Amino acid sequence: MSKSLHRGPFPGTRMRRMRADDFSRRLMRENTLSVDDLIYPMFVREGQDQREPVASMPGVERLSLDLLAEEAKQLVELGIPAIALFPVVGKDKKSLDAAEAYNPNALAQKAIAAVKDAAPELGVITDVALDPYTTHGQDGIIDDDGYVLNDQTVETLCKQALAQADAGADVVAPSDMMDGRIGAVRQTLESAGHVNVRILSYAAKYASSYYGPFRDAVGSAGNLGGGNKYSYQMDPANSDEALHECALDLAEGADMIMIKPGMPYLDIIRRVKDELAAPTYAYQVSGEYAMHCAAFDNGWLSREAVILESLLAFKRAGADGILTYFAKDAAKLLS
Numbered sequence: 001m002s003k004s005l006h007r008g009p010f011p012g013t014r015m016r017r018m019r020a021d022d023f024s025r026r027l028m029r030e031n032t033l034s035v036d037d038l039i040y041p042m043f044v045r046e047g048q049d050q051r052e053p054v055a056s057m058p059g060v061e062r063l064s065l066d067l068l069a070e071e072a073k074q075l076v077e078l079g080i081p082a083i084a085l086f087p088v089v090g091k092d093k094k095s096l097d098a099a100e101a102y103n104p105n106a107l108a109q110k111a112i113a114a115v116k117d118a119a120p121e122l123g124v125i126t127d128v129a130l131d132p133y134t135t136h137g138q139d140g141i142i143d144d145d146g147y148v149l150n151d152q153t154v155e156t157l158c159k160q161a162l163a164q165a166d167a168g169a170d171v172v173a174p175s176d177m178m179d180g181r182i183g184a185v186r187q188t189l190e191s192a193g194h195v196n197v198r199i200l201s202y203a204a205k206y207a208s209s210y211y212g213p214f215r216d217a218v219g220s221a222g223n224l225g226g227g228n229k230y231s232y233q234m235d236p237a238n239s240d241e242a243l244h245e246c247a248l249d250l251a252e253g254a255d256m257i258m259i260k261p262g263m264p265y266l267d268i269i270r271r272v273k274d275e276l277a278a279p280t281y282a283y284q285v286s287g288e289y290a291m292h293c294a295a296f297d298n299g300w301l302s303r304e305a306v307i308l309e310s311l312l313a314f315k316r317a318g319a320d321g322i323l324t325y326f327a328k329d330a331a332k333l334l335s
């Protein structure tokens with residue numbers, strides 16, 4: 001830097017000046033986190049008055065339909081715009097063809113109706129994927145070698161998405177990573193007259209090791225055994241491929257796209273938002289939740305401050321909203 005910029009022995013630029021008072025910190029703040037950004041993932045189980053904790057996710061419970069409906073009302077009071085529903089499906093309902101996925105009387109479909117009945121203004125986002133319904137825990141229908149068959153799976157996903165829309169889902173969210181499923185689901189919904197059911201595509205979903213606690217929560221971990229999802233979920237080494245996936249899903253008719261997991265993939269959120277400028281969401285997944293809780297419970301990190309900082313990071317990266325198991329905590333902290 002040339003000497004002439006310095007008018008004295010002080011620093012040429014005092015970046016700290018704007019940080020000196022709360023008013024100027026507020027005025028220059030680039031990003032904010034609000035309750036409008038939050039989507040709360042919830043696990044639903046069979047039964048009445050049942051509330052079952054998930055061991056690896058402290059504070060997260062599998063709720064029976066009645067308690068789910070009660071909780072939905074509280075979420076509206078907290079100002080949370082939407083939930084993402086995940087069913088815990090009994091062993092007797094799992095099969096090779098995952099037919100329970102599109103049963104109009106299945107738990108998942110009953111849960112949608114129960115929530116819309118109790119809290120009509122709460123957006124209901126449903127998971128379109130077969131893993132809760134398959135005996136092997138894969139997201140699709142497999143051949144004799146265990147390979148997940150793309151086109152057969154897409155046919156079943158369309159039936160599943162339709163059953164969810166018929167039950168009242170506002171948003172269907174394919175999380176399965178089959179090729180062509182967004183276009184097929186969009187066409188199915190259009191043909192059935194569900195023109196305003198939105199599609200949130202898990203467009204860039206990585207074959208991540210951060211999903212472990214979720215698989216415990218829905219009981220698919222044991223079924224999956226030592227199996228993996230490498231033949232359909234994305235390689236964590238890739239970034240261009242995420243753009244390709246997201247662009248395809250938008251072209252096929254997705255209204256929103258999601259990047260998953262969250263914190264380890266903030267660079268992907270930023271690239272996708274910059275290049276595609278579409279509504280973009282991040283999923284702070286179960287493993288991220290579990291590791292934060294472990295640190296909080298040990299007194300190693302300060303719970304409230306870190307929850308908010310971890311969520312603000314998604315806004316800074318360009319996300320329009322965040323699926324997070326901390327949604328209730330964050331909503332209370334922000335109010």
Ligand code: PBG
Nearest residue numbers: 129131175210211214285286287
């Ligand atoms: C599967 C699905 C997964 C999650 C949501 N839907 C995990 C997987 O691919 O096995 C993970 C969510 C989380 O970890 O919080 N369709």
